[in-house]
Amino acid sequence: xxxxxxxxxxxxxxxxxxxxxxxxxxxxxxxxxxxxxxxxxxxxxxxxxxxxxxxxxxxxxxxxxxxxxxxxxxxxxxxxxxxxxxxxxxxxxxxxxxxxxxxxxxxxxxxxxxxxxxxxxxxxxxxxxxxxxxxxxxxxxxxxxxxxxxxxxxxxxxxxxxxxxxxxxxxxxxxxxxxxxxxxxxxxxxxxxxxxxxxxxxxxxxxxxxxxxxxxxxxxxxxxxxxxxxxxxxxxxxxxxxxxxxxxxxxxxxxxxxxx
Amino acid sequence: xxxxxxxxxxxxxxxxxxxxxxxxxxxxxxxxxxxxxxxxxxxxxxxxxxxxxxxxxxxxxxxxxxxxxxxxxxxxxxxxxxxxxxxxxxxxxxxxxxxxxxxxxxxxxxxxxxxxxxxxxxxxxxxxxxxxxxxxxxxxxxxxxxxxxxxxxxxxxxxxxxxxxxxxxxxxxxxxxxxxxxxxxxxxxxxxxxxxxxxxxxxxxxxxxxxxxxxxxxxxxxxxxxxxxxxxxxxxxxxxxxxxxxxxxxxxxxxxxxxxxxxxxxxxxxxxxxxxxxxxxxxxxxxxxxxxxxx
Numbered sequence: 155x156x157x158x159x160x161x162x163x164x165x166x167x168x169x170x171x172x173x174x175x176x177x178x179x180x181x182x183x184x185x186x187x188x189x190x191x192x193x194x195x196x197x198x199x200x201x202x203x204x205x206x207x208x209x210x211x212x213x214x215x216x217x218x219x220x221x222x223x224x225x226x227x228x229x230x231x232x233x234x235x236x237x238x239x240x241x242x243x244x245x246x247x248x249x250x251x252x253x254x255x256x257x258x259x260x261x262x263x264x265x266x267x268x269x270x271x272x273x274x275x276x277x278x279x280x281x282x283x284x285x286x287x288x289x290x291x292x293x294x295x296x297x298x299x300x301x302x303x304x305x306x307x308x309x310x311x312x313x314x315x316x317x318x319x320x321x322x323x324x325x326x327x328x329x330x331x332x333x334x335x336x337x338x339x340x341x342x343x344x345x346x347x348x349x350x351x352x353x354x355x356x357x358x359x360x361x362x363x364x365x366x367x368x369x370x371x372x373x374x375x376x377x378x379x380x381x382x383x384x385x386x387x388x389x390x391x392x393x394x395x396x397x398x399x400x401x402x403x404x405x406x407x408x409x410x411x412x413x414x
Numbered sequence: 415x416x417x418x419x420x421x422x423x424x425x426x427x428x429x430x431x432x433x434x435x436x437x438x439x440x441x442x443x444x445x446x447x448x449x450x451x452x453x454x455x456x457x458x459x460x461x462x463x464x465x466x467x468x469x470x471x472x473x474x475x476x477x478x479x480x481x482x483x484x485x486x487x488x489x490x491x492x493x494x495x496x497x498x499x500x501x502x503x504x505x506x507x508x509x510x511x512x513x514x515x516x517x518x519x520x521x522x523x524x525x526x527x528x529x530x531x532x533x534x535x536x537x538x539x540x541x542x543x544x545x546x547x548x549x550x551x552x553x554x555x556x557x558x559x560x561x562x563x564x565x566x567x568x569x570x571x572x573x574x575x576x577x578x579x580x581x582x583x584x585x586x587x588x589x590x591x592x593x594x595x596x597x598x599x600x601x602x603x604x605x606x607x608x609x610x611x612x613x614x615x616x617x618x619x620x621x622x623x624x625x626x627x628x629x630x631x632x633x634x635x636x637x638x639x640x641x642x643x644x645x646x647x648x649x650x651x652x653x654x655x656x657x658x659x660x661x662x663x664x665x666x667x668x669x670x671x672x673x674x675x676x677x678x679x680x681x682x683x684x685x686x687x688x689x690x691x692x693x694x695x696x697x698x699x700x701x702x703x704x705x706x707x708x709x
Contacts (some may be wrong), residue, residue, distance in 0.1 A: 314534035318600075321500050321528035321610075323521045324551040332550060336538045413537040413584050 203382035208390070211383035223391055225368040226357050229285055230399075233292020234353035238346060240293070241300030249308045249334070250326060266298040270359050278364040288360040288368070295356030296349035303345025307338025340414070343407040350399045358392055447514035450476040450499070450608070450640065455508030456665070457494050468494045470665030471508070476642065478513065478607065481634060483643045483651040483658050485697060487705070491666020492644045493612055499642060500528050500610050512608055515560060520608070523560035524552055527601035527639075529611040533593035535585040541596050542568060542581040548604035565605040566637065574633050575599045591622035598630060602637055611643045615650070627653055628682060635679055648701070652693045653680060660697060662704040669704030672697050 171179075188205060195204040212219060244262075248255045270291045277287035311334050319329050361370025369392050376385035457469040469491040476482050484492035497503040498510060501517030512520045520526050527548070535544045545568055555561050572578045575595045585593050594614055601609050615623045627650060634641060645651050651658045658672045676689055684690050 312532070312534055314530035314532045315536065317497075317500075317502055317530050318528055318534050318547070319551065320502055321521055321526050322524055322548055322551045322604075323555065328551050332547075333536070336536065411538075413586055 203386060207383040208386045212387045212391075219372070219387060219391055222367060222369050222372045222388070223395060225285075226354070226361060226370065226392070227395060229288040229360075229368070230292050230350075230353045230357035232285075232289045233294075233357060234296045234350050236289065237293035237296030237353060238300040238349050241297045241345070241349070242304045242342065245301050245304030245308055246330065248305060250330075262298055262301055265294055270295060270356050271362065274360045274363055277360075283364055287364065288357055291360035292353040292357040296353040299348035299352055300342075300345040303341045303348070304338060307341025307345075308334050310341065311337045339411055340407075343403060343411070346403045346406075347400050350403055351396045354392065354396045354399065448478050450474070450513065450642070451509070451511045452495070452499070453509045455495070455498060455505050455510060457491065457498065457503070458506045467665035469498075469505075470667050472666070472668060474659065474668065476640065478640050479638045480656045481641045481643065481654055483645055483655040484661060485645055485648060485651040485658050486661035486666075486669075486701060487646060487663060489666075490661040490663040492661050494666065495661075496610050496612050496642060496644050499608075500526055502528070513562065519560055522552075522555065523558045524548060524555040524563045524604065525561065525606050525608060527604045527606040527609045529597055529601045529609060529614045531613045531616055533585070533590075533597040535593055535596055535600075537585050540582050540584060541577060541588065542572070544585065544596055545572060545577075545599045545603050547600055548606075562607050563605045566603050568599075568603050571599045571602045571633070574636070575602075575629060589622075590618055591626060594618060594622075594626060595629060598626075598633070602633060602639070607640060609639045609641045611641060613644050613646070616645075623650070624682075630654065631680055648694045648697045649685065652676070652690060652697060653685065658697050660700045660704065662701065670700040672700060 191202055191205060195202040244254075244258055248258060273294065274287060274291055277290050281287050281290070315333055315337075316329070319333055324332070358368070358370040358373070361368035362374050365371050366375070369388050372388040373385055376382070376388065452472050452474040455469060455472045456467065459466045459468055472491075472495060484495060486492050494503060498505045499512065499517060501521045510517055512525065515523070515525065517526070535541070536547070539547075548563075549565065555563070569578065569581075572581055575598060577592065577595055577599060580588060580592065585596065588596070594617075597614065598611075601611070615626055618626065631654060643651075643654060648658075652674055655674050658674060659668055660670045660672060661667065662669045672693065674693055676684060676687075676693065
């Protein structure tokens, strides 16, 4: 389900459910999950830590987590920017030069199906122990969702509008700028939502090796010392950050696409 | 085949609608600059067993300033012919000249205003900006000596089509009929000597269509562009046109050309007149005869 249909679903949801039920439904789910979690934590101590210890861990060292989050986030955002830009540019080129489709798509798909954990060591060997390998992994993760969505969007232009542009002998650049790109914005934002979450995952996974900084490294450290509260704080932070980033893309979409 | 050798018989023009300067007295059979000439145009899709002949040897001449309708059932090739005129589709054989220019040259010079079936308005632009689209695109056409477009005043056209109060609105805020009016306004504002309209009212309800036909007639009366209009409604064809080109399918060909000599300006009352009904009957009969002959 893409972002648009998710929003439509949410809108239908709002229209049919009373306000109180809308507020209570997720709360009830969270409470049930919390209760289940606590039961597991008390009865199977090696699997989950009690939620209280997770909150205490975060409250005790917020600066520590903020610093690691910043490392992960900066790599994820840089990778997202690079991957998304390459995805959109390649989509534009593919739409205009069909021969590139056959040349680029297989490579793009191959990159996508190659596990990032397998690429990370090679990138560390190539670029050293710095942020570059993590940014590259995030970029690779973000690239394909953006490319596929941009391709779909750039091709989803209204045929009649294309005819109007052709009848005016509009240039390729004019058609791209005045028709294809604005038409594809909903698809671009849907791609951005997927890409930014993928970049975050890529960034965290790449931090599992070759670094002591970042949320991924924090998770590995916690595993080494069997520090379950630390591990879960890191996991929660990464999930909430991804949600926040997706929310920011939603806000940007609402600010840009005012005509829908 | 419509073949006007005497343009004095053509409706009076506000000024030279083609905008193409040419010496007086040259207008005649051989003067392609003053008319649209379609000679032996055919269109074939596919090859071998998939071969479909969409158009078979169309000959047609349309003098400037005329309102001509291509009328026929689905699949008779009327939209294909219109798209060939616009340069949106390649012909398989034959020649097309639009006031002496090939469709490609005419499009490059912005001499063709295309009004498609849907309004094709850009949802992110206001109605005013949509109507002004032709001025944003292909600006090099303004320096093209082949250009015969004389852009019209956007506010006046919007006023004439009842859209002045909605100029700042986006298309989503307008009804289907209003959006279609905006698409027509876009065509007129472009100021091209030729307007090609591909079933622009087909998606609208009957009441809205009635109103829009009269609006279109009213605005056309003022600007007197050459219009080639596609429809599968006989009543619409008779109401709007100077001539109705009746087409039949398999392959698409011209069965007859019916001259509509009903007085202008035409209004709502015309539809109730015996003359109008007789013309509609004639157009339908010509279509039926051609089709039955085919069957």
